[in-house]
Amino acid sequence: MEDLLAHSVNIQKAQMKMQSGVSSGLDDLSKLLQQAKENIQKDPLRMNESLKTLQTTVRDRYSKDSGKDDSHKSEDTEKIKDKEFYKVQKKFHGSVNKFAKDIERRFTQDLSVISNPEAFAGKEYLLSRALGIHFIRQGQFELCDTFMREAGIDEEDELRLTTELLKKEFQRMYTILRELEESHELTNAIQWARTHHDELSKVGSSLEFDLHRLRFIQLLAQQKPMEALSYSRQYFHPFADKHMTEIQRMMTSMIYYQNLGKSPYADLCSPTLWMDICHEFQKDFCSLLNMSAESPLHASVLVGTTALPVIMKLYKIISSKKTEWSQQDELPVELPLSDDLRFHSVFACPVSKEQATDDNPPMMMPCGHVICRESLTKLSRSSSSRYGRNSMRFKCPYCPSESAPDQAVEVYF
Numbered sequence: 001m002e003d004l005l006a007h008s009v010n011i012q013k014a015q016m017k018m019q020s021g022v023s024s025g026l027d028d029l030s031k032l033l034q035q036a037k038e039n040i041q042k043d044p045l046r047m048n049e050s051l052k053t054l055q056t057t058v059r060d061r062y063s064k065d066s067g068k069d070d071s072h073k074s075e076d077t078e079k080i081k082d083k084e085f086y087k088v089q090k091k092f093h094g095s096v097n098k099f100a101k102d103i104e105r106r107f108t109q110d111l112s113v114i115s116n117p118e119a120f121a122g123k124e125y126l127l128s129r130a131l132g133i134h135f136i137r138q139g140q141f142e143l144c145d146t147f148m149r150e151a152g153i154d155e156e157d158e159l160r161l162t163t164e165l166l167k168k169e170f171q172r173m174y175t176i177l178r179e180l181e182e183s184h185e186l187t188n189a190i191q192w193a194r195t196h197h198d199e200l201s202k203v204g205s206s207l208e209f210d211l212h213r214l215r216f217i218q219l220l221a222q223q224k225p226m227e228a229l230s231y232s233r234q235y236f237h238p239f240a241d242k243h244m245t246e247i248q249r250m251m252t253s254m255i256y257y258q259n260l261g262k263s264p265y266a267d268l269c270s271p272t273l274w275m276d277i278c279h280e281f282q283k284d285f286c287s288l289l290n291m292s293a294e295s296p297l298h299a300s301v302l303v304g305t306t307a308l309p310v311i312m313k314l315y316k317i318i319s320s321k322k323t324e325w326s327q328q329d330e331l332p333v334e335l336p337l338s339d340d341l342r343f344h345s346v347f348a349c350p351v352s353k354e355q356a357t358d359d360n361p362p363m364m365m366p367c368g369h370v371i372c373r374e375s376l377t378k379l380s381r382s383s384s385s386r387y388g389r390n391s392m393r394f395k396c397p398y399c400p401s402e403s404a405p406d407q408a409v410e411v412y413f
Helices: 002-042 044-062 070-081 084-106 124-137 141-150 158-183 187-195 197-202 207-221 225-235 237-262 273-288 296-321 373-382
Strands: 362-364 370-372
Touching (some): 002 084, 124 158, 158 273, 187 197, 187 207, 187 273, 197 273, 207 225, 362 373
Antiparallel strands (some): 362 370
16 A cells, blocks of 8 residues: 555646646747737738747647658657656656556455445435535535535535534634644634633643743744743743643753754754644644544544455455354454554453453453453352352452352443
């Protein structure tokens, strides 16, 4: 996949270069037309001559077949091939063709054998909602409006109202993010963080302090130590209890303000600080809207593409052995997902080694150890010989404590 992604990046670069070349060529053509127009206006009697000159110039510059005799055609064609106007187009189309061949070579398997065409039957509205909100989250507001219109979503529909409200919020978010990324302007970001101080504190966010810290560092980098000191006195006090160590480092770093990048505090002016603050701002902004930092649609597609090779391999093995997997909502193998794609806690019973389910939830015994309900039931039944036929008490498999099944409580992750 890495080389496919690299190819797609090359296509984008070639496309941009081609667009630039075409735009330049059209500008030149416009100038030729304007010049011909001026020549005709100056001397109408020579109009045919001016048009013929224009036609010849355009043909020589933009046409591969210049209309000359065959003895010079081969030579002229080689010269025209070297022209930038054609070279950028040739490079672009070459990249597209190469990318298409790579896709055909790599994706030779029939994915329909592991797909479920009925998975989204009757769920068109949910799909429309996922797509609409995804476009809003990505800042593609016009695309969202076009999608809503072409999908036939009514103006009074709840989804329309939801996207309109989210559009206002995310327009503000992207405005602030552009200020942070392009001009390193912190004023509106700090104002937003101060306005939502209480909400950010409830979720344990350090965004407001991090923005003030970045403004302090910015003043030091601009060789304004006294302004930085005044700023710290005005804004750092409310964060002293939680961030005293960081504040002390910043105060000490003022000694090296003339060459902070080569001082023991060089990490304070790391070039990644602005990227980090943008990511933190976006995460906390979405958090206050009760939304994840990443689009759920993006996460779903990423998980699907990550799991696809494993599921395809599993299908081949099951097909070759002529067996079937009948367990619903569960796979016989673990999918290799990264930690940032694991959104729910998973409990595996230490006794049966099986993953907990709604029908077989984790149960905590009085001693504090946790096993699944089915294991709890089996342990209590197997211990009847020790404590008597009517007794359900059993020993914990991990400590000497003894308890009864009705003493265990269900655990919710």
